[in-house]
Amino acid sequence: MNFEAAIFDMDGVIIDSEPFWQDEEVRVYNKYGLPVTLEQTVTTRGLRTDEIVSHWMITFGREDIQKEEILQELHAAIVKRVKQDATLLPGVIETMTLLKNMQLKIAIASSSADQIIDAVVDAFELRPYLNATHSAYHERRGKPDPAVYITTATLLGVSPQKCIAVEDSVNGMQAAKAAGMTCIVIPSDGREPRMAFEQADLRVSSLLELTKDILLSLHPLGV
Incomplete structure (x- = not known):
């Protein structure tokens, strides 16, 4: 293996945040006149929140809404839910420890805002x-x-070619592959069709499946 770093997405990879993200999105969007349903939140998974809000404002013809107010309320709600309800997904500490022992650098690259990343890390x-x-x-x-x-x-x-990315969404996988990285995918809830992740270099159901032998079997693109 010639990798030098592993870069993790956060929501749905490190913490089980998707359920309360979806709950808070629906609550806040509906409050501001955007009738988004729970099912519709799945279609924007992995995107940046400001881009999601802009998408729904255009979709529902509500470009008169103050986007910054929505973002501030939603981000504050997510930070609160992280502190109250978030759980670390299985295998996170074990995998990061393994990667450290293999001398790889580790990072988080998330669509979430800084204050949410900091809340999770702390x-x-x-x-x-x-x-x-x-x-x-x-x-x-x-x-x-x-x-x-x-x-x-x-x-x-x-x-980037010497990095492994770990993702749970199609949008995240596409970002990692476009960057030239090798991508491991852990689909968060099975709602996306299996073929949606066909670009992935490896698909697992949990970080607990990532052993040293499996990681050593991966090779950077072009190697």
Whole structure:
């Protein structure tokens, strides 16, 4: 294996946040006159929240709404839910420990805002494992654009081709692959058709499946 870093998506990979993300999205969007349903939130999984809000404002013809108010309320609600309800997904600590022992750098590249990333990292004491965190809010476009992954690799001082990305959404997988990374996918709830993840280099049901032998069997693109 010639990899030098592993970059994790956060929501749905590190923490089981999708259920309360969906609940809070529906609650806040409906409050501001955007009649988004629980089922519709699945279609925007992995995208940056400001881009999601813009999408629904256009979809429902409500471009008169104050987007920043929605974002502030939603982000505050998610930080609160992280502290109250979030759980670490199985295998996170074990996998990060394994990667550290294999001398790989570790980072988080998330579509969530900085305050949400910080809330998760602090709540589960992940900083000792991490070399960097980066939010797609610092990029011109969020996932599936590859910018968040490319910048994270730069922060680590590693070529994107020498990075393994771990994702749970189609948008995230597309971002990682567009960045030139090898991508492991852990589909979050099976709602996406299996063929949606055909670009993935490896598909597993849990981080607990990632052994040293499996990681060593992966090779950077072009190698």
